[in-house]
Amino acid sequence: MLAGPIVTRELTTAPRKYQHFGLRAGYAAAMCVLMFTCSQSTFASEIPRGIGDISRFSVFVFDLMCFVQLLIVTGASLLFAAGNVSQEKDRRTLILLLMTDLKNTELVIGKTLAGLLPVFTMIAVSIPVLMSLTILGGITIDQIVWFEILCVVAALAAGSWGALVAFWRDKTFQTIAITLMGAGIFLGTVQILGTLIGAETLVGRFFLSFNPFHALSTLLRPLAVRVDGESASSLAIHSSLSLLGLAIALWVYTCLRVRIWNPTRAVFLTTVDEKTTPDAENAASETLTTENVDAVSVSQLVAEGTDAQEAEEELDRATTAVRASRTIWDTPIIWREICTQAYGNRVGLIKAAYFLVAVASLVWLRGIPEDAPLIRGVMTASGVAFVLLSLLALILVNAQAVTSLTSERDGQTLELLLVTEVTAKEFIFGKLGGALFNMKEVIVVPVVFAVMAWAQGQYNLEGLIFLLLGYLTLVVFATTLGLHSGLTFSNSRSAIMNSLGTLFFLFVGVFVCMLLIVEARKSFALQFVPFSFFMFGGGLGLWSSLTHKNPSTALTTSAWLLPFLTFYAIVSFLLNDTAAVFMAVVVPFGFTVAAMLVPAVSAFDVALGRTTNDRG
Structure with a gap:
């Protein structure tokens, strides 16, 4: 009821x-x-x-x-x-x-x-x-x-x-x-x-x-x-x-x-009725169009004996906006993403909440002794804090990217952009650059945590470089995945749920695999066969997500290779082989980024159902 x-x-x-x-x-x-x-x-x-x-x-x-x-x-x-x-x-x-x-x-x-x-x-x-x-x-x-x-x-x-x-x-x-x-x-x-x-x-x-x-x-x-x-x-x-x-x-x-x-x-839209009260007439007078105001003001000035041309010039000076107009860049898409409040004026509160989580992580790390055992037998406390902050940053960047396109569709402005002279490259890379720029503070926080752990001697310079490059690769992947989902799904809710769901289940699968490997404590060769069933399901889910609307050989290859190479990265991490982890992250995820970006730019007409070719 x-x-x-x-x-x-x-x-x-x-x-x-x-x-x-x-x-x-x-x-x-x-x-x-x-x-x-x-x-x-x-x-x-x-x-x-x-x-x-x-x-x-x-x-x-x-x-x-x-x-x-x-x-x-x-x-x-x-x-x-x-x-x-x-x-x-x-x-x-x-x-x-x-x-x-x-x-x-x-x-x-x-x-x-x-x-x-x-x-x-x-x-x-x-x-x-x-x-x-x-x-x-x-x-x-x-x-x-x-x-x-x-x-x-x-x-x-x-x-x-x-x-x-x-x-x-x-x-x-x-x-x-x-x-x-x-x-x-x-x-x-x-x-x-x-x-x-x-x-x-x-x-x-x-x-x-x-x-x-x-x-x-x-x-x-x-x-x-x-x-x-x-x-x-x-x-x-x-x-x-x-x-x-x-x-x-x-x-x-x-x-x-x-x-x-x-x-x-x-x-709410203000409407003016001819038969209104005196208070309503005053309110209605404020809603007159500029042309009506100009005509009335010029007529009054001419009636007072002022020359018509001087009257128009005086009216222009009186009605000129105090704030100067802003200069739009040669690439208007990224200008809108960076220089306007396209996503509301409360984005700063979201970043402040993220910084609060980072500060809480620092307080938690200070209370853990240096000789504390590994958490779950896998990672140090600083590593867990870095992973959690990185995962939260990837989710926020992904949400920013997918909503940057769905907001255009929901606001009925996407079709207007498609009939302009904005090229596919300007549109795609403008959206990507805007999402990365707007979330730059969130992206930097895990980098600061990684540098702090390196300064404390938890790993060498090589490990720091591999870690940062792998993290930045995942950031670009999360951003591209959000934009790809926005292009693929015409329904905004489906696009958002698919993008965030893919990212969420990808990292949940990594976490589950790590727990299973640590719990088993046997030869990795014996574990590959049972894990193949688990990775097959992950590949099937990725394939249905990435190739939902516009299937391609590259995306299909990426969907089936990512789970297996992610498993290899987990095994290499547990064996302390940082170079293998770096290659198993950068190569497949970088290839997936290229597989999503190339059709988004070259087949932009197919992805959105029309555009630049129709103008020719």
Whole structure:
């Protein structure tokens, strides 16, 4: 009843789409492939010696699946809920919804739940897969039930935050950036406060209950985590109630503000009626066109005895704008990206939030002793901070690039650009240069962290050069991927979700591969065969994403080579072979960048369905 007809329509139409069935089958298949890969990498060279080995394997797979699913659920909920509302704004249909008799609760909660429907589908599909692990032992049905409940309430909390930001902000880039940055800062803040105050205190447990990943860690270790006699299930109940309360609070605030935020002032048009009150006449006089003002003013001056030409010159001096006109560069696309507020005037707040995350990372690094063991047995603390900041920077740069093109399409200005003399090269490289320039502060921060680690002697100059060149290659790849998705998908929501989703799942796959390799601790040759199934799925996903509209041999080659060379880069990293890691990153990702840029410039007409050739 609170959601209303919006959710009803989504529930009715979603099963008619092939993506709905593809999501259900694909997610279950991905979990089964992950389970098979874990079993092959764990028991490839030896047979389990007893039920204890099988139980430990079940616990390991359950831990990995739960962490990956909660990460996917949280990220997808943020993007899907925000994208569902932004799509209405992009299509100019949100104002039509506001004009109907929909209640605020039906509009806000309905759009949120409609956007979260794919997430709930993934959660439901995972239940039978996780239940099958109980046959192996080591986990209980109680753990699975509370984990699924935790996923649902985490999705509601993340979706309510994404909907709030989407109803609040108009620019798509601001919506995506604020949604992701805000969620990350919130999780980091509650974790820090809970840790500083103490997990054994009531206030500390209150703050920690808002972090679903902390609740998951207690749920996965029910015997090791007990506070004042409480079990892991009771702690999961507290976290679920806290996240549900947070979602309700965000919904209430959004419902109260949705008709204040929307529609924006730009929608209102001032109309003048001939029969108005004196106050309205004064307001109407301010809306007269320049030609009418000129005619009236010249007539008045002539009537006062002033020469007509002098009257026009005097009027020109009086009406001349005080601010001088700006000089546009010879390349107007990059001029607009750099010299105008094309993405709103709140981009500085996004960068400030990113700097806040960087400062928090510095504070965290200062509290870690120098002789601390490697995190997960793989990376140092400074390396983890660099990876997290780099991943966040890549996501922001990618979002900036994809929205730089989708905003043109949504603002009905793309077709205007296509009929001008702007060439394909100016358009493509102007958008790329503008995205990199606008995010230059964000790109530089991980470089500073890498230089600081080198100054502390954590690696030599060769390692620093390889690291920076590899990082900059990934930055260019993320930017090009965003622009490629904007050109490929005509729907803005599909372009944004495809671009960010490809980047997100690419790095999640890298993280999962690293965990599996470290856990297996066997010969890499034995692990290649089981990992081939995992990499085949990644290649299939990349192929469908990169060649969605305009397939090419180069993009197909890139899609199938990237997962295998990424696996080689992970193995080389664990073997401390920095040169091999550098080559395995720069060569395939650089080739993919070229494979996306060449058709974007040379086949620009095909990518957008018309253009320069039509003018000839």
